[in-house]
Amino acid sequence: MKVDDAPGLFPLLPVSKAPAPPFGMGYPVWSKNKALLIERYLHYFIMVTKHGAYIDGFAGPQRDNDVDLWSAKRVLEHEPKWLHSFVLCDLDEKQVAQLQQLKTEQPLRNREKHEPKRTISVLQGDFNQSVDEALKLSGILNRKTAAFCLLDQRTFECHWDTIRKVAEYRPQQKVELFYLMPIYWLKRSLAAVRDLEKLKAWWGRDDWSELQRMTTPDIGSLVCNRFMKEFKYQYVQAWPVRRSKTNSHIMYFMIHATDHPEAPKLMGRAFRKTDSRNFEDLGTMDLEEFLAKDEGLDGSPRT
Numbered sequence: 001m002k003v004d005d006a007p008g009l010f011p012l013l014p015v016s017k018a019p020a021p022p023f024g025m026g027y028p029v030w031s032k033n034k035a036l037l038i039e040r041y042l043h044y045f046i047m048v049t050k051h052g053a054y055i056d057g058f059a060g061p062q063r064d065n066d067v068d069l070w071s072a073k074r075v076l077e078h079e080p081k082w083l084h085s086f087v088l089c090d091l092d093e094k095q096v097a098q099l100q101q102l103k104t105e106q107p108l109r110n111r112e113k114h115e116p117k118r119t120i121s122v123l124q125g126d127f128n129q130s131v132d133e134a135l136k137l138s139g140i141l142n143r144k145t146a147a148f149c150l151l152d153q154r155t156f157e158c159h160w161d162t163i164r165k166v167a168e169y170r171p172q173q174k175v176e177l178f179y180l181m182p183i184y185w186l187k188r189s190l191a192a193v194r195d196l197e198k199l200k201a202w203w204g205r206d207d208w209s210e211l212q213r214m215t216t217p218d219i220g221s222l223v224c225n226r227f228m229k230e231f232k233y234q235y236v237q238a239w240p241v242r243r244s245k246t247n248s249h250i251m252y253f254m255i256h257a258t259d260h261p262e263a264p265k266l267m268g269r270a271f272r273k274t275d276s277r278n279f280e281d282l283g284t285m286d287l288e289e290f291l292a293k294d295e296g297l298d299g300s301p302r303t
């Protein structure tokens with residue numbers, strides 16, 4: 001047997017370019033802060049890109065009584081208003097009415113602040129069906145537009161093939177992704193679902209029952225590795241979103257997938273800032289200075 005034909009020493013171990021997912025690093029970012037975290041990360045994203053498109057597949061508000069923690073609203077209203085294209089989708093008629101209302105409430109662009117002309121598209125329907133239209137409406141195909149997509153499902157609503165469509169839409173400059181992977185209620189929900197086709201569509205293959213036997217960190221690692229292997233993202237990390245300030249159960253993993261080497265570093269910064277609520281002055285923050293600093297994901301100096 002030639003050396004090249006010999007099996008590898010560890011053929012079953014996943015090869016990953018990303019640093020190990022930061023499980024248990026003590027980030028107590030809690031569920032209520034999810035929208036703040038998304039907004040914070042997107043702030044850094046636009047400070048770097050100076051423009052961009054935002055696609056939200058499951059965009060209706062999670063809580064009617066607390067629209068201040070509604071991601072689509074926070075991102076639309078966030079200053080500076082440099083994102084120029086928004087596509088907001090939801091299945092539910094009432095949720096879509098709220099999205100329409102949010103769209104109409106947006107002020108005219110402020111030319112003095114050099115705000116770009118914005119397009120805001122609201123789509124009603126199953127995002128798994130409308131994903132192609134949403135990507136088209138975002139206008140990113142033929143332009144070097146930075147693009148970001150939020151897939152904030154409750155449990156099993158987002159099909160694996162839908163993530164694939166987003167990832168493969170513009171392979172040369174992939175859409176950056178946040179995918180919410182349920183954890184706290186995952187095993188109970190898996191056991192309760194009778195429609196096995198639904199689980200297969202969600203997980204993209206039929207070995208979803210294996211998740212029942214896996215630990216939370218292993219589930220996070222598996223999803224990250226699948227994003228890298230199947231969707232070809234360079235950097236994928238699972239960020240834990242915990243239940244509350246006083247209850248550290250992991251509710252979801254926020255799976256962050258990107259090809260940009262600086263993006264995981266920005267996400268680490270967003271995590272720390274969101275948790276402490278000790279936000280820096282957004283107007284004066286010098287992001288280039290931060291990016292030039294040799295800081296690790298958790299803010300400690302890189303060794």
Ligand SMILES: C[S@@+](CC[C@H](N)C(=O)[O-])C[C@H]1O[C@@H](n2cnc3c(N)ncnc32)[C@H](O)[C@@H]1O
Nearest residue numbers: 058060061062070071090091092126127152157
């Ligand atoms: C977890 S909530 C989204 C929360 C929101 N991102 C926020 O910041 O408050 C999930 C939303 O997805 C919607 N939804 C459920 N199934 C869907 C589907 N197949 N396609 C699109 N939207 C769906 C629900 O109506 C709900 O508004």
